[in-house]
Amino acid sequence: MARRSEIIAGLRRILPERAVIAQAVELKPYETDALTAYRQVPLAVVLPEDEAQVVDVLKFCAAGGVRVIPRGAGTSLCGGALPLADSVVVGLMRMNRILEINYADRYAVVQPGVTNIGITQAVADAGYFYAPDPSSQLACMIGGNVGMNSGGAHCLKYGVTANNLLGLRLVTVAGEVLEIGGAHCDAAGYDWLGLITGSEGQLGILTEVTVRILHAPEGARAMLAGFASNEVAGECVAAIIASGIIPVALEFMDKPAIHACEAFAHAGYPLDAQALLIIEVEGSQDEQADMLGRLREICERFAPVSMRVAQTEAESAAIWKGRKGAFGAVGRISPDYLCMDGVIPTSRLGEVLRRIEEMSAAYDLRVANIFHAGDGNLHPLIMYDANDPASFAKAERFGAEILTLCVEAGGCLTGEHGVGVEKRELMRVQFSESELTQMRAMKDVFDPQWLLNPAKVFPL
Amino acid sequence: MARRSEIIAGLRRILPERAVIAQAVELKPYETDALTAYRQVPLAVVLPEDEAQVVDVLKFCAAGGVRVIPRGAGTSLCGGALPLADSVVVGLMRMNRILEINYADRYAVVQPGVTNIGITQAVADAGYFYAPDPSSQLACMIGGNVGMNSGGAHCLKYGVTANNLLGLRLVTVAGEVLEIGGAHCDAAGYDWLGLITGSEGQLGILTEVTVRILHAPEGARAMLAGFASNEVAGECVAAIIASGIIPVALEFMDKPAIHACEAFAHAGYPLDAQALLIIEVEGSQDEQADMLGRLREICERFAPVSMRVAQTEAESAAIWKGRKGAFGAVGRISPDYLCMDGVIPTSRLGEVLRRIEEMSAAYDLRVANIFHAGDGNLHPLIMYDANDPASFAKAERFGAEILTLCVEAGGCLTGEHGVGVEKRELMRVQFSESELTQMRAMKDVFDPQWLLNPAKVFPL
Structure with a gap:
């Protein structure tokens, strides 16, 4: 406790009054990020306003052996900004010029x-x-x-x-x-x-x-294609990529995701489809028309249950509203979910989704799959009940099993969310002890005391 | 000498007979790479045939504190594969599957x-x-x-x-x-x-x-545009980039380079131009025609002294033969030259080329400039006489002055050739002592004895 007040007093000496937060009620918003299942109030929060203040804070913390958690908007889905009890959060939101x-x-x-x-x-x-x-x-x-x-x-x-x-x-x-x-x-x-x-x-x-x-491109247009199974939609993705067309986006939703997003966005997603591709192209009107024509031809080879090309910017916007609102949409059917983030070879999409379905049945937890299909980045949303600790524990085990499956399929633990606290123990699934040792040694070079965002990324 | 024979005997114990080179006459080809001004015969050369042999060689060298120079084809223009007298070169050319x-x-x-x-x-x-x-x-x-x-x-x-x-x-x-x-x-x-x-x-x-x-794209086509000055050609490059068209290549040659390459390749480069742009687009026939049309319009705003669009694949190939043969072409007018490699902001192209011209006059050494103009990567070829040590020393000083200019203009010491031995002393122009210390610490992590390709990259 003496140490806590010393640290806060020290921070107040080097920063303006408004840049140091130490009252419990004001610290509360910093206790978590978008991985809300984990919470920990930090010792203090500082909000530096320029580089010189960042330098002063880090020198002060390094001298005192104080741990430091950098934070942006706190939108990390893997607990990247989760505080430790004895840490100072350095929030960078005021450095916004x-x-x-x-x-x-x-x-x-x-x-x-x-x-x-x-x-x-x-x-x-x-x-x-x-x-x-x-x-x-x-x-x-x-x-x-x-x-x-x-x-x-x-x-x-x-x-x-x-x-x-x-x-x-x-x-x-x-x-x-x-x-x-x-x-x-x-x-x-x-x-x-x-x-x-x-x-x-x-x-x-x-x-x-x-x-x-x-x-910015001259314009962009999206199309929807619904298919009779995940496997067929996966084959269509492979055919699109193999054609040499690079759409600007190529998104995949399974049936639970289609229904959740449609209920939320009313974008005209096909409710009779087992899997949906959202494909967007961009360029001049001519280029768009040319690519959309070729994409239609490819999709038709896979007997789509429905296909629709947006005719206007507004229709394209509605299609994206559904996709970009997917997290909110799933939140409406299950207030609590874990958003996983793994990478797999596109060619193994059908097989991986089938295994996830089996796991969903075994764990008795619903899952909706949303997928940046073009680059193999899968986002299973595992729904659970946060009021039931057993349900959360099951969801975490389910998630770990999915990510292990991704690595076994030749993919990776994370595509774009990071490791954070969420996946640190899973790093051993992907990396050998030598590889982890080498990475830790790189952290040693920059941060010999392990003060910066410790207890993340690496297995404890 | 005892140590030398011990090392060679040790290497022979762990590698097949054919994989160890130790005779002077066989070592000779490994004394230099494409930066032929620097030469040093190594202690030995090994040519491992699989990963297990690489592991064995490195374990052996690490145990004995023997320095190791990895080598591919030896085409480095910055002395990246230059041996040290007491080093073992590990040539990877047999691992070619x-x-x-x-x-x-x-x-x-x-x-x-x-x-x-x-x-x-x-x-x-x-x-x-x-x-x-x-x-x-x-x-x-x-x-x-x-x-x-x-x-x-x-x-x-x-x-x-x-x-x-x-x-x-x-x-x-x-x-x-x-x-x-x-x-x-x-x-x-x-x-x-x-x-x-x-x-x-x-x-x-x-x-x-x-x-x-x-x-592979459906096809590609190149065009040539000659201009009345380096500055005007530079402005045209900026206009092309600003238009949003991304050509697959956008190359710039100054007058000495145009003349050297035309004499070599007979590609129809305009000899009356002070500067030449080679612009290539790719895609379907329609896409090519569309982009070439827009590029012609842009070039015409800068009063080109000549402009020609390749009508056939063969004409495109001839245009590229000139560019890709530029090093050979300059070699015909001056057997010895240094090929520099700096990066500058495209917007400062005209100014940087003017300064290089002034330096060329001051050093009394010819220079031809070839430039990946689209990404700001400049290749001045400084011609000198290798039989005259004073001429080589001048060429090196000239080169260092050009690269310093690149850094001062907001650019970088190297675009694609690396630092090697050529630019190690210039690293201080670009990096602070803290930055170099931090990089050296990263090498420490991987190679605490500094056995792997030492005496390069960092100032001695």
């Missing part, structure tokens, strides 16, 4: 607390956008996107955060500022940019992010 | 000694290709491409090696085998794939590489 926009060289330099959508909004009038689009893009912040290497439905064409990132400024736990990459900089020396991206706040705290901005 | 090709999931698994073009050749009949295309692609090997994160003229559209890489198997100097990424694996934990890519053989030796293969 756009520092530079350069259209000639197509980049933007922003602070970590700028929202994902905020970058696109800042450049949209000039005809540009920032490509990665997590479902949480209205809220989630670019600092967190970098920490988790976030993806989104449109990453099939544009890649994930790592593919759209040019440079970073990073403050190490020792308070040193490192410049990594930059607007015109392919890396000389080791590729830090890749190492920091997806390192889940364990190697330093970001103070600036330089991203690639892209020319 | 293609292990798996999967068209459904669009990847290939190959050994490090497969040539870059060899991957495309293996999948071309099925309509696929491997995208990054260094000028040395007939010879250079995928292991070296990964080590240097190699690029090429077509990387404007497809990205460099890092963007086309899915997984690696890496043997650490301690002889541990690490699996990094994979065909369907977005990284959980830290992104090793990015860290290893471009680490110039300093963190381990590759034994398998998994790359993305892409559907």
Whole structure:
């Protein structure tokens, strides 16, 4: 207790009054992120307003051996921003300025607390956008996107955060500022940019992010195709990819997901289908028409139970409203669910979904599957009852079994959400002891005391 | 000397007879790479044939504190494969098998000694290709491409090696085998794939590489546009990029490069132009025609002195023969040249080329500039006389001054060739002492004795 008040007093000495939060009622909102099954109030929260304050906080914490949890918007689905009881949360939401926009060289330099959508909004009038689009893009912040290497439905064409990132400024736990990459900089020396991206706040705290901005396409149009089984829809996905067409998005929903989303969004999803593909193309009107024509032909080979091409932007928007609102939609039928995030070879889609169905029956827990099918990124939503600890425990075991299945199928534990606290014990399923040791040694280099977002990513 | 024979005897104990080279005359070809100004015969060369032999060699060398130089085809332009006198070169050219090709999931698994073009050749009949295309692609090997994160003229559209890489198997100097990424694996934990890519053989030796293969486009066509000055051509590049068209390649040559390449390739390059753009588009015939039409309109705004669109595949091929043969072409007018590799903001192209012209006059050394203009990657070829040590020393100073200029203009020391021995002292121009310390600490993690390709990348 003495230590707690000392730490808070120390933080108050180096930060403005408004930047230190220490009262229980004000700490409460920071006790969890979007993985709400885990909660822990931190010792304190600080909200630095510039890089110098971040440096001061980290130097202070490093000197005192105080653990630090970086936080953006708190939208992590894997508990990436979950506090420890003795930790200081460093919230970056006040560092939300756009520092530079350069259209000639197509980049933007922003602070970590700028929202994902905020970058696109800042450049949209000039005809540009920032490509990665997590479902949480209205809220989630670019600092967190970098920490988790976030993806989104449109990453099939544009890649994930790592593919759209040019440079970073990073403050190490020792308070040193490192410049990594930059607007015109392919890396000389080791590729830090890749190492920091997806390192889940364990190697330093970001103070600036330089991203690639892209020319917005002339337009985009979506189509829906419903199929008689998951397997057939999976074969259609493989045929589309094999055709060489790269849709900007290629999303898959199984029957429970179709019904949940349709009840929520009234987008005209086919309720008689066992599986639905949402396929979007973009470009000029001619290009759209050409690609949609070829996609229709491919889909028709798989005897679709329904097929519909959006005729207007509004129809496309309704189709996406259903998909982007999927989490809310599932929330209406089950207030509590775990959103899993695994990757599998597209060619094994049918088989993996069949196994998940069997597990669902065995665990007696419903599951809806939503899937960035083009890049093999599966999001099973496991529904449970948070008021029943046994139900939650079962849901966690079910989730672990799904992710283990993904790895066994030749895939990966996480596609775009990260490891966090949720999957740390599962890291052993994917990585050997040597591989984990080597990764831990890299953390040692940046953070020898393991103060930055510890107790995550690695098995305890 | 006793130590030398002990090392060779030790290597012979663990490897087949044919895999150990120790005679002076057989060692000679390994004394240099494509940066021929630097030469050093190694202590021995080993040519392992499988991963187990790589493991054995590294364990042996680590136990004896013997330094190790990994080598692919020896095409490095920055001395990446230059031996040390007391080192063992580990040549990977015999590990040249293609292990798996999967068209459904669009990847290939190959050994490090497969040539870059060899991957495309293996999948071309099925309509696929491997995208990054260094000028040395007939010879250079995928292991070296990964080590240097190699690029090429077509990387404007497809990205460099890092963007086309899915997984690696890496043997650490301690002889541990690490699996990094994979065909369907977005990284959980830290992104090793990015860290290893471009680490110039300093963190381990590759034994398998998994790359993305892409559907070949229906066709491609190139056009030429000559301009009255470098500045005007630079403005045209900026206008093309700003238009949102992404050509598959956008190459820039200044007058000396145009003349050297035309004399070599007879491709019909305009000899009256001060600067030439080679612009290539790909897709269906309609898409090509559409894009070429829009590109013509853009070029016409900059009063081209000549403009010509290839009407046939053969004409396109001739245009590319000139560009891809540029190194040979410059070799005809000056047997000795240094090929530099810097990155600048495209918007500062005109200004940087003007400064290089001034330096050329001051150093009294000719220079030809070839430039992946779309991504800002400049290749000045500095011509000198290798029989005159003063001329070489001047060329090196000139090169260092160009790269310093690139960094000052907001760019980078290297785009796609790496640091090697050539640019190690210049790393201080780009990176702070903290940043270099942090990178060295990462090498410590993988290679605590600094046995793997030491004396490169970092200032001595």
